[in-house]
Amino acid sequence: MKKKTFITATLTAMLAVSSPLYAGATLTQIALPISQPSTENTEQQQISISHIYETKAEALAINIDGEQIISLLVKELGNYESEILFKVFEDTIFVDNEQGIPANPREISEGDIIYIYGSSAMTRSLPPQSNTFVVLTNLDKKSPARFIEAKEVTIDDKGNAFVIDAAGNYNIHIEDETPIIPYKTRQFVHISDIVNDSRILVWSEIMALSHPAMVPANKVMLLPDKSEAQEVLTDSIIISTKAGVFSINGQEVHPLTGETMFKNDDGVLMVPVRSIAESFGFDVEWKQESLSVSLFRGAQTGTLTIDSKSYGKQKMLVHLDTAPLIVNNRTHVPVDFLREVLNVDVTINDSEV
Known part of the structure; x- marks a missing residue:
């Protein structure tokens, strides 16, 4: 009986920290824009504490108004295979996951596999609708970057940073030599620019079975501050x-x-x-x-x-x-x-x- 209990607990722990690329849609509690789906696409999303719905999905349809994508209809991959309409805003982040650079949303085509971080607050319509925070494209090789809002950041005497996310699920280890890159800005960024409430994308191929999960970062992208997400200097x-x-x-x-x-x-x-x-x-x-x-x-x-x-x-x-x-x-x-x-x-x- 004890042996069965141990095996069950081990499997549960492994599933809890497995990469979202293979685990299907997951929920993460984090402080991020918007708590309810909105019908307005020209304004920034408001800031509130919400649950994040993240999913790997196939793009079924791209709705474009003029020069701007306003929504993505996707079919989830993995265990769910349901359709969701994700609304896109001016401050939605688009990143090429393979190269770690900003992606052009207009280059997303029907049939492309993308990874979405959106709000878990959805309408009860068919398909359900939600708001989009981050879209990762070009998922051929690397696991998707993790979307993190820093709750607590500490830097040791060697210049390495340790970042606890808002939900307490991850402890991100960023070494002093880890590449830190900005999103669509001419400003150079340094590890010291990652502070409490910073929003970052973290690329990592390894995650320790612990709680919070230890995640050594291979590369980090510092995203615009939530209150100034539109002020991008280029x-x-x-x-x-x-x-x-x-x-x-x-x-x-x-x-x-x-x-x-x-x-x-x-x-x-x-x-x-x-x-x-x-x-x-x-x-x-x-x-x-x-x-x-x-x-x-x-x-x-x-x-x-x-x-x-x-x-x-x-x-x-x-x-x-x-x-x-x-x-x-x-x-x-x-x-x-x-x-x-x-x-x-x-x-x-x-x-x-």
Whole structure:
């Protein structure tokens, strides 16, 4: 009898802390926006204590109003397979789970597998409706990042952080060397920016069988503060391909001597890295021995190597489809380098004016 009791307790503990990617929908108590489904999609969600409903699901339909997605109809995977209509707001977070970067919600297609953190407060309609806090896309390889609101944050004398979530389910261990990245902002973030009430996404492949569960973080994304979720500052550039000039944060910039912009054989727009990066306030260092470039702006860094499709961003590697190359003794990079490595909002203007 004691043996059966021990086995039952062990299985219960394992199920309680298993990854939500495989466990189906789960509930987590946490302080997050909105407690009741809303019919308004143009305003921020209000802040209240609520239960989080998280689920891995297939996108069945995407409802778009103008340029904005206003709802996602999904079918849950796993044990439930029910349909839910999740309402999307301006402050809903969209993240590419594989790359750990902001995702474009307009790129979600019917049939895509996504992971949603939403409110457990649902309507009694068919299908039930709920509000969406975070949507993770590109779930092919990694387990979904955990959506955490920090209740208690402590930092030890080695600079490592320990974060207890609002529900007391997780103890997140963030080492000083763990990559900490922002969401859609040009501000560099550090482990010390994670404080009580911070909202973070945590990537981890290991979780200890304990309560609270010990979770060593592989990577962390610091999300906008709840009260200022709409105030996102982003570097921006308008590339006028016909005129051959850039507008960087509203200021017109001309390429340096020898720099140009062109499309390679694959149709990828290549742009000069030095004049653009320096205009954004980066120091640019060329290293002849390794044919590489290092960029520094405060604590924000980026690196690239000629003919390599792997780029450095803080303490991470970012893989792009196109490698940098040298033209007229100047280094040129694919325009995606600006988006994915330097976190720049890019607009391309192909008109004559």
